[in-house]
Amino acid sequence: MNRSNIEVGLRIKQIRLSLGETMEQFGERFNTSKGTVNNWEKGRNFPNKKNLLEIAQLDKISVDELLYGNILEIARKEINSTINFYKSIGFNYVDFDYISQKVFDEFKKEYSAYTQIFGKTNNHTSFKSLPKLKERVKEEVHAYTRHGQFTILNRLQDKLLPILKFIQDTQHDKRLNDKQKQVLDNTKRTIIELGQNMHAVLSEEFEEPYMMNFFDLSNKR
Structure with missing residues (x-):
């Protein structure tokens, strides 16, 4: 999964603003300068692993979510991207709203289960499941086609x-x-x-x- 340093920087900035802190105050949490925090937020450079974890914990999210964004939003985008491919080659007869919601609900249920087990800040497993969403949509399209629908x-x-x-x-x-x-x-x-x-x-x-x-x-x- 590709990571955008600029988007990571914006998430760090949002966390800082939610705490009501200046760049200087935020930097003190990590024994670093205002300039370093500014560079993080602009996406010019990147916090180390220790600081990433501490920043994520401030917002009660996982490091993966800090790096890549809200996992449920990403899952929805992955599902829609795959569905758009099928629409582009003429599968307009398939009930994609049903398939989209079914695959998304399955993923959301899995995400909730792992969060209860590992906690939200340590839930890395759900991110590893994201690549499987494309295959799940394919399986559902295949099943929908097989169950008496016109191909x-x-x-x-x-x-x-x-x-x-x-x-x-x-x-x-x-x-x-x-x-x-x-x-x-x-x-x-x-x-x-x-x-x-x-x-x-x-x-x-x-x-x-x-x-x-x-x-x-x-x-x-």
Whole structure:
């Protein structure tokens, strides 16, 4: 997970302001100068591990949260980022609100459990679970698709198959000139390529082959 020194600095500043302390007063807690505190807050340099822990404890948060931000907000962003990927490749039929809330609630429950065991300031385990959120969203999308929902391939096939069938039935009409036949042939190739590309994307996503009926028809050229 990437860390932004500027954002860490802003969190340190917020902690200092919440205590109602000047930079000088805050620095005295760590036997350091006002200038050093200013550099922390500007993100120019970084507190050592000991000071990071002490700063985090002042706000009753973990060092991870001081470094990366509120874990629940990060989890929500990770989930939404993965969902946006699926939306971008056409999975608009999936109930993403349901999936998002389900995966988030699971993570929140796990976070609460670890916090009760280790305490909020020592809860490092939940941050290690963040990379797994992408896989959980994928599993839920897969499950949603499997449970009787139309896959994007079904939807694509419904749109393309009649057009492809029409082109193949019309392509050899003697009333068409060579230019018109060429237009139909180019359109047919474009449709087939679109279907093959979507087939490849989803097969890679779900790590198993997907079939489209119109491939059989399109191969009879």
